[in-house]
Amino acid sequence: MASKMASDELDEEFLTCQVCMLHFRDPKILPCLHTFCKVCLEEWATKQQPLECSICRIPVSLLEQGVDGLKTNFYVNNLLDFVAAKKGAEPGVPCQVCEGNVEGSKSWCADCGVLLCESCTAMHRKIPGTRDHELVPQDVMTAKDGADRFQRKRHCDKHKNQELVFYCESCNALVCTACTVIDHRPGKDHNPVEITTIAQKKKEKLQELLQDMDPRLKEVQASIDEVDKNMSKLIPSKEEATTQAKAYFRQLADLLEKREEEILRQIDEQCRADGKALQAKKEAIEFELAGLTSAQTFCQQAVEHGSDVHVLEVGNQVQTRVESLLAKELDLESNWNEFQFIESTSVADFAEKVKNLGDLGSVIDVTKCQVVVKPAVEGFQCIAVLTTLNQIGRPSVTESIAAKANMKDPSGASLQTQLQMTSGAVWEISYVPKVTGNHRLEVKVNSKEVAGSPFDIEVQSRHTPVLTMGQQGSGVGELDMPAGVVVDQDGNIAVVEQRNKRVQIFDLNTGHSLRTFPVEGKLPYDIDVDSYGRFLVTSFGNNYRVRCYSKEGKLLNTFSPGCMKQPLGITVLKDGRMVVADISEQSCFLLQYDGSLIREIGKGKLQKPRFTAVDESRGMIFVTDYTFNKVFVFDLEGEFKFSFGEKGEGEGQFRSPMGITLDRAGNIIVVNYESGRVQVFRPDGTFIRTVMTVKGKCPHGITLTPDGYIAVACSKGQCIEMYRYN
Incomplete structure (x- = not known):
């Protein structure tokens, strides 16, 4: 106790068990220092394991002795004795020995724990067995500091008539005088010391x-x-x-x-x-x-x-x-058009913008703020995304001056960073690393580092994949003969596996598998996504088809026009029409959204068409031909426009071109099956540059992510490799 407790300050609540709401009965102390009745704890322990303190909810690990192994709260016992003695000392209360003499002053025997009248007190002092007992007079019990002076003596469990007056430091046990002679004799194994010391x-x-x-x-x-x-x-x-x-x-x-x-x-x-x-x-x-x-x-x-x-x-x-x-020439035309309201901003676009109108600014909790580091490549603009959150983990807006980012390259030199708020509480941290190796990014909000800062960022060479998804196998996150690949409506990577006969979805940022769903057909090959987020999957061999699956993987429709024999690459247009390459028919088919034929394209020009891409803004179809080592270009009306490429290892030359996709500028990106080179061409077929050489074996389909990465499905490398494009 930090201070003495006056006898009139005793609180009933202090002496009351919070379980049974009665005065403590054999009070036991938990490790958290809360006290409960022994019987209450024993009953409680039968109902709850592990036992928890009902006040602070801290778990309690009981020893082998159970509740008996807990320490007794003797201070509370003394207070209970004091309350009982004080009440017994009041007028009209009989002596607890002779059960008479209700009048006169009384004393409390600290050894026997009983209240004595004046006669019994005198007798107590004369009997040889009790003459040395400590008697507390009534004036002490009624004094203000009586509670602190009122102490029941502790006796040895083994020698019942012996008071505990020593403490064995070796055994950490209270002992009596007899114990120091028998069980705790001073020596190398025992060291009894007076309790007072x-x-x-x-x-x-x-x-x-x-x-x-x-x-x-x-x-x-x-x-x-x-x-x-x-x-x-x-x-x-x-x-x-x-x-x-x-x-x-x-x-x-x-x-x-x-x-x-x-x-x-x-x-x-x-x-x-x-x-x-x-x-x-x-x-x-x-x-x-x-x-x-x-x-x-x-x-x-x-x-x-x-x-x-x-x-x-x-x-x-x-x-x-x-x-x-x-x-006479008469102008009989009314020259009037009906009123037409033009949505210069679509409701959907406006709905997206509305999400950023206003925000809730509150105290930023740097321990809750999140930083997502995107893969970094030497010489390219790279980003990390900071989301500022408040104490309850909700996005919270902060001023631009409150967020700071500093970056060091491997030599310790500073690298310029830029912060830009993209929406609400989301900040984009951009930088352009000049060298490969480990860079360190420090992010602060309100002059305090956010959780996880500083962040170690490994900057890769442009010829090194920034992220690799999958390895050979049939389990979650494993691949077997990946072929077609596409970015789905949620921004994740979807890939078709030929041998596992399934589509697997990977998180674009982490590379972790999110889900899979089975697909029909002997050899599923390519995949694309329509404007509703549904997957269109081709398969060749027996049971060849074009099949439409929901976002969840439920088969919705099957297309099998009579003209189609062995469909491979597929591209879905915004209006639902499809361009499908058929290696058996040596042509491509433009199909309606219901699978009916609109026209055949490329007959007599193509030999082994594999993958397709469509530039809808210019109405152009691009087709890779595995045998001719060319890319053929047709318009949507089926007219041949031009082709580019030839067999070779030089700039603009191909070794079995496979996957093809377009960037936002309409440039054409093509991957070679044999050499693994990924090259970029202008819309007219003029060579621009070689982006990189794929590390994985036998690349098939490729796709370009919205944030500027090329995803390549490596059929024999059993993986998807991500490379920086721009």
Whole structure:
């Protein structure tokens, strides 16, 4: 105890077990220093394993003795004795020995644990077996510091009449005088010391700990005060933020309403202007109609009812009038188009932008902030993505000056970095490494390093894959003869495995397998994704087909037009049409979204077409021909445009071209099956550069990721390799 407890300050709660809510019965102390009745703990232990403190929820590991192995709280026992003795010393309470003498002062025997009247106290002092017992008079029990002076003596479990007055340091046990003669005789194995000496040392140590706890208590209390302070600000802060948010979005809504009114006004004004123009047009046409009708009526009357003399008199005049009317060029077109509202920004695009309108700024917790490091390649712009989060792990916006990034190259020299907020609490850290090797990126928010900082980034050569997915096998994350590859609608890598007859989806950033689903067909080959996120998979050999699967891998449809024999490469257009290369038919087929044939393309030009790519903006189809070592180019109408490439190892030459894809500029990326070279050509077929040489064996399909990496399916390397493209 840090201070003495007055006899009138005893709290019933301090003496009450928090389980049974009664006065403690044989109180036991848990390692967390909370006290409970022995019987309560024993019952509790039968219901819960491991045992937990019901107050602080700290697990308790019981020894072999179970609850009996826990220390007894003798201080609480003394207090219980004191309360009982104090109550017994009140007037009208009989002596606990003679059961009489309710009047007069009483004493408490600390050895026997009983309350004695004056007569029994005198007798107690005369009997040889009790004359040395410690008796506590009534004035001590009623004194303010009586609780601290009231101590029941502890006796030896083995020698019942012996008080515990020694402490064996070797055994860490309290012993009596008899024990020091028999079981704990001083020597090399035992070292009994008077309790007073050891207790004083322990008190001094505990006093030091108490002094050490004071600053910690102040720190914890200050933290509680800070939490209370923040709690008091919680509702006002919420109300202020709510008011600001409502005002902000009300302004945005007002802008939208204003724009709506402006468009509606334009429609009204255009309607009035068009109405006037159409009315004037109508009147002009009606005027011409009236002239024609009048001339027609006059001419008809002359023909049907006029005499010969009358016809001859007016015939020339009528003829001239009618011929002039018929020869007159009339503008009979209304030249009016229906009103058409144009969505300059689609609702879907606007919905994406709306996600970045406003945000909740709160205290950034650097221990919760996340940094995702993208694969880094020498000489290319590389990025890491920082997401700032608050204490509960939610995205939280911070000012640009609060986020800092510093990078060191392998020599320790600084490398320039740039930070740019891409959306809300997401920051893009960009840099261009000049050398390969380990670089170190330090990221700070509000001058504190985020969790995991500094980050070690291994910068690779452009000819080294930044990420390799898979190895040979049929398990999760393993591949067997990967062929076609594509980026799915969620930005992950989907690959077709010929021998495992399945599609496997990999996380683009980590390379971890996310899921697989089986596909039909003897030899599945290529894969593409339509605008709805569905997978289109080709297969050749027996049971050849083009099959459509849902994002989850459920078979939705099967296409097998009569013209198709051995489909390989496939490209799906935005409107659902498909371009399929057929190695058996030595041509490509342009199919409707339902699989029906639109036209055959390349017949007589192609010999062994493998993979296809389509530039929809220019209406061009690109086809790799494995035998001719060329890329053939056709338009969507099926007309041959040109071809490029020849057999060889030089620039612009091919050794069995396979996978083909396009970049955003329309440049053509082609991988060679035999040499593994990946080359880039302009849309007209002019060679630009060699990107790299694939390390894995026998590359097949390739695809370009949105963030500028080439994914190559290596059929005999049993992996997918990722290389930096731009």
